[in-house]
Amino acid sequence: MAFISSGYNPDKPMENRITDIGPQKYDKFYPPVIAKNKGKWLYHEIIKPGVLVHVAESGDEVYTVRCGGARLMTVTHIREICEIADKYCGGYVRWTTRNNVEFMVDDKAKCDALITDLEGRKFDGGSFKLPIGGTGAGVTNIIHTQGWIHCHTPATDASGPVKATLDELFSDFQNHRLPAQLRVSLACCLNMCGAVHCSDIAILGYHRKPPLLDHEYLDKMCEIPLAIAACPTAAVKPSKVTVGDKEVKSVAVNEDRCMFCGNCYTMCPSMPLADQEGDGIVLMVGGKVSNRISMPKFSKVVVAFIPNEPPRWGTTTATIKRIVEAYAAGANKYERLGDWAERIGWERFFDKCELEFTHHLIDDFRDPAYYTWRQSTQFKF
Amino acid sequence: MAFISSGYNPDKPMENRITDIGPQKYDKFYPPVIAKNKGKWLYHEIIKPGVLVHVAESGDEVYTVRCGGARLMTVTHIREICEIADKYCGGYVRWTTRNNVEFMVDDKAKCDALITDLEGRKFDGGSFKLPIGGTGAGVTNIIHTQGWIHCHTPATDASGPVKATLDELFSDFQNHRLPAQLRVSLACCLNMCGAVHCSDIAILGYHRKPPLLDHEYLDKMCEIPLAIAACPTAAVKPSKVTVGDKEVKSVAVNEDRCMFCGNCYTMCPSMPLADQEGDGIVLMVGGKVSNRISMPKFSKVVVAFIPNEPPRWGTTTATIKRIVEAYAAGANKYERLGDWAERIGWERFFDKCELEFTHHLIDDFRDPAYYTWRQSTQFKF
Amino acid sequence: MAKHATPLLDQLESGPWPSFVSDLKQEAASRAKNANNVEFQVPQDCVEDLLGVLELSYKHGVTHWKHGGIVGVFGYGGGVIGRYCDQPQEFPGVAHFHTMRINQPGGKFYTTEFLKNLCDLWEFRGSGVTNMHGSTGDIIFIGTSTPQLEEIFYELTHKFDQDLGGSGSNLRTPSDCIGAARCEYACYDTQAICYELTQEYQDELHRPAFPYKFKFKFDGCPNCCVASIARADISFVGTWRDDIKIDQEAVAGYVGGEFAPNAGAHSGRDWGAFDIQKEVIDLCPSQCMKYEGGKLAINTKECTRCMHCINVMPRALHIGDDRGCSMLVGAKAPILDGAQMGSLLVPFIKVEEPYDEIKEVIEAIWDWWMEEGKNRERLGELIKRQGFQKLLEMTNIKPVPQHVQEPRHNPYIFWKEDEVPGGWTRDINKFRERHQR
């Protein structure tokens, strides 16, 4: 494995340096039918789950076949996607915000062959490479974060629980039977790189043990004032600790004030939180970002903790399935999960989803907590 | 004016002392028809504004004539009320929570003479002594606090603005034309002895100048630590001040953090806030305490300031009248003022009531303020 | 002739609404005339001076009353509020002008005999000016001198079997709605429990031992006529658990226009014919009603007992028979830390003598608040500060979804050590075996 230079000269980093050029310009990558009809689309239709047609003022049509994919993707897999796009789509392809791959053709005739091709592609292990779906009143791809595969602060894995959940919900990825779209998201810790806090169902990794303190190394590896300042509840204080026969500077944690957010660990690697028994999943439901009918809203915590159960997170996926089925059975057409829960009342939601209500679900974070308690005699027994 | 002893012996305060006996027992004061039918009422009807009939399972009826009254009442006036009650009501009378007087008779025949009598009673100045009304979808008596007549912290008068407002709204005290009941309340400072914060319309006295500091006397008249602790925004700090040639202990006020609540003055009389130009009226609207249809809700500030205009507070009463008329014109049957404002949107409320929106109306008090900003693209232009 | 000219106040004598100025003037005249030769124990012209000082406030745009000093009756820490004029030379009749709170009777029912006795006493030993009633509910005697306080208390207790109300950091005078006495909506006897708890907690009412004030208010139904949900530290709101009773014939009466909707409350305007679908069914907040084939049906399980349908058709619909109350806690006005509505603590509890279960909840709350509450911290603020969970823990009440309007949207759960397998004590060296630095 010999080092091969790109042309970059480490001794003269500024030589021929190109910077601040930004991304490629978007319109270089538009398929011709898109470039021609941009801004002049009339309407669209979902022909069947995963297959859309958009009709332009010009009469042009573009057919889109939407496929789910793991957002973790190798170059081998991307090359295969390119091969398909070259074969059917004139060398164009796009991704959606929710990690779906979209193949576009400008003729219905081309569509069928494309679909047949896609449906036939499977990994050696048996799973679909590019399952078609993710449209309309169904479940689309789960957006997620890195998890155990590449993150240093996760409280759960990402790709694994997502795969397991989408296996469980797969029929709804390929069907339009739900009352409305249902967006599932996963963030592997509450830093929420994925901003899952406004999802119909959010799977959230959560720690439950305060940081371990690696006193011997803490002052060497961390800037103690930054670790202290990082704590949102002021639970971290400076302290002196005897390690062996030496007194070292370190920190102390008021464990009763710790909410396990891991901000201290982000600032200081000598304060790890992760723990096999402590870590697991929080389920939140009922959020949305669309302004359709009701205003955007945050997801609410409805299951305080489910242990991590690798490799398939059985309790988590079964609980999600139960919520989805209750929603499918109970909600009105067009009604998002959160709107349904609000209409029937959260007390009824817990009944219908067979979820236990525990004290953890009552807000106790700062002043606004008050607004979530029930200030009315209107409730259902 | 000779001192006449009750029998109390100041040298022996415990002699024959009777304490902790509480109020008179309620049922000693029930009119016979009430005592007989208590807990067995079937239904009621408002025969006309201010006149109700309640029908019991026994077939008994009780007719109630409700009269407005200033809550500030002299013994001369109370004796006149007693005289009426003796004449028509067998010596019974009651007050309502909102300072109305209720005369009850057990026969419709007795009712008419009573009404005629009440309608004829006027003060020398020309106002009604006991105007009949205050029921149904109208305006009832205004609950209020003491104001300038007996309170040490008011930012406005109470009895005066209430009289002026009820003169303006008098026809709605005697009519049922509004979409729903409309509760008006007044508190002469934001201590809100009257808890006006959940009223359809709340008239609130408000200071706008930070406390004056009577440095020379402050340490003598006040416990400085209590004054400091009383400030909800931590704007009061200890300080040393030179008065004449002496250095005295006193306090300093961070005026930018002062919200003029007067808590410091409550603890320390050397920190008065009242000021003719600074003090005036805040109008709040849309609150309710009933759980009917919608949940109870707080009133919202819609006019940040109206100067005190004694004796008749013309701008205040005209603004209230404008709000009432806009509500009467726009709301649906059964719809309370706050529910109307929420249905049409507050942006439309300001239009319809011809009120100016100013920066003062945007919440900036602590974390929950955020929840009142608009987190949606749903709004009306 | 009036002692002080009151050109500004005089302008408040016109207009239809009862003029408090006219009333004060008639009282001043009555005292001046003194037809019954009363031996006034406070200045005969005090009402004149009260008008005078108020006129001065109308001119100056500010109050002329000072802070009260500590005045009261022996052994009580409340019930009397000191009040002094800041212009005593000009208005000597009101130089000292204290307030007394008299504990009102339940439902504010009176015999004229009792009232006339109070009037005689107050004319004799005070200004003759009252509030009927103060915001909390008491009869307020406005204006007497320090020496008269014990005299008035003595006469009240000895002659009229009547005690003072509360003020300061104690249990404030409990108050109630008219309830079962004359209202078909009452789900429990507000007056009975109000009286019982007032008597039971006389010590708490008269002797300030709390961090701050504490209020009980009793509403017989969710219409909340005494606004307990907005202002009581513990609010008792009547409710029921079984079916709303439906008289289908009476429903037909409303639909047919025989009965006016909402007991005639909308008689001042032509709203058109009553439309049960639009006015009742469609406005039901839980959409639990149907009107089909001339029959009204209510799905009790989904009903949230908002009272609207009952209010609209009081002849046809009646509250259920399995009655009790919901207890909500922590309501308060904005000062100091923002307003609070009461938060639901006990969804349903029977309201029956001797009220032991209710007293248990009250006393558990007080124990916690007296232990943990800071000076001038209302219960609601303590709940906010320590969390609703803590309240549940201290009152030994199981968390149920009814406690929340919605579950938390932040995931910041403060787990306790005993809830987490293995606890929190871990060994960094063991951790480092698997995770190098």
Add this chain to the structure above:
Amino acid sequence: MAKHATPLLDQLESGPWPSFVSDLKQEAASRAKNANNVEFQVPQDCVEDLLGVLELSYKHGVTHWKHGGIVGVFGYGGGVIGRYCDQPQEFPGVAHFHTMRINQPGGKFYTTEFLKNLCDLWEFRGSGVTNMHGSTGDIIFIGTSTPQLEEIFYELTHKFDQDLGGSGSNLRTPSDCIGAARCEYACYDTQAICYELTQEYQDELHRPAFPYKFKFKFDGCPNCCVASIARADISFVGTWRDDIKIDQEAVAGYVGGEFAPNAGAHSGRDWGAFDIQKEVIDLCPSQCMKYEGGKLAINTKECTRCMHCINVMPRALHIGDDRGCSMLVGAKAPILDGAQMGSLLVPFIKVEEPYDEIKEVIEAIWDWWMEEGKNRERLGELIKRQGFQKLLEMTNIKPVPQHVQEPRHNPYIFWKEDEVPGGWTRDINKFRERHQR
């Protein structure tokens, strides 16, 4: 034969959903085979080791990745995130395994040519493992070594005319929805402004000078497909001010069952015949629609542009012509101080080149935030801390009722001295002339 046994991960190969494990395995096999004789610049078996370390995490229930050190490319403060394995001896192929963020193109449209070039580069100089795409929007290259960072950057910029994205306390890579490119709902050209602002603010994107991260996201309409309202410090959401355009014939087509409602989104269940009253008119949040006599009417003045009716009948209803966007500010995930949605700052602004008015708002916000923001304080938290009024003041935007969902319910107005006649300086002695102590 795999380098590491992965019995746990193997269980994630079954089931219908694409298995990332199968994909990683095929990549590992491809690298082992190396059919094209690539001179791998990072360990050939790094994907094997990646599977190995992940398997270990599945066994241990915790991650085996350590904090990154400070790695990057010369002159940039973001775009690269250092990552190290905490078991480097066991998994040397991933001992150093850094992430690079590649600024994705607008709308995430690609030519296969461009993608294949990226694949070749990344197979050669990295692990060949990516995220398509990261949460913010970038293409994520997962796993390379420190010496390769400059090489990759050099090749990206020189060969592919392609820059890195943002990370750290700077402008994060802006992202957009598909917008006008293929959506009839787009109220402005999301890709055009996203590109323009990305280029304009390259310095802010690459060189951290902010208190914390800052995100722009561009949604073409209120359906908010890129969730800008939940996660962008400035969220640009398309909207319009004039009438929704109605094609009455197409409305009739929906009513008559000719067209499937909501573009066929509900085809998986029999919801019965389309009922325009129930499914559109009654669900309109502002109740501004009517369907009478076969005609649909919308009262534009009362419309809040929620998109529901347009979503349900995309052939019949079209967004208006007076188009632009609303700007909302301050959205963020829960860390540190609780989640925020974007709060409406600019109700309507035209989105037209050269976007000067929009840039003025952006730069006024940055000036304020860079002056006043604390370390790691997001814009939303600053707005909370200093108040929405302050934001209006700093951006010179007039307060309008559209800024609030409801006016404040607390009356705690912080008046400023210049708003109060006479100011705040008063003379205690003058006060005492009227008010004795």
